[in-house]
Structure formats: C-alpha cells, structure tokens
Amino acid sequence: MADCDLCEAALLTPRHYEDDLCWIADCEICLVPMVVWKMHDPVPPAEVKALLHQHLARVADPILGEGGWKLDDHMRNIPDHYHAHARPPMFWMR
C-alpha cells in the first residue's frame, strides 16, 4: 500500500461522508466530490460499486444539483484503487 495516494488521503482529507465501505471527500486535484472504496483494489463487486455510487449521489446532489453532474470512474491517475468522481458537465471547460 505504500505510495498509494488514495490510501494515504484516507487519513488526511476532510470527509463529506464515511462508513465501513468507503469515504467521500473533495478530490484535491479536481475539487469535486469523489468516492473512494476502502479496499486497495481496482475492481469492486457489482453490488459494492452500486452502493458506492449511491453514496456519492447522496453527497453530490446537494452540492452540484440533481442531474448536474456525471459519475466518472475512469481512473486516470490512480488506476489500481477504485474511486469515482462526480463531475459537473462543464468541468473540462474550466
């Protein structure tokens, strides 16, 4: 687990939400809500993934507006630890 930014961030980052499965915080790079699975593993089972997405929606809706964001779980920077961002549609224009 050494050198995994997400495992490290789990100790430092202020959270919107946390439970046994995951935590949700603002991504330090993108400044949008991001859900991080507590397992250091890139591929959660389907039912875990669905739960992570539900939790993210609960946090992201009041911040970005219902329907005002899209789930993005393409893991560009940290491909070996599952996480997903809630991105507003205009994100790439900023």
Ligand SMILES: [Zn+2]
């Ligand atoms: Zn990790």
Ligand SMILES: [Zn+2]
């Ligand atoms: Zn990010």
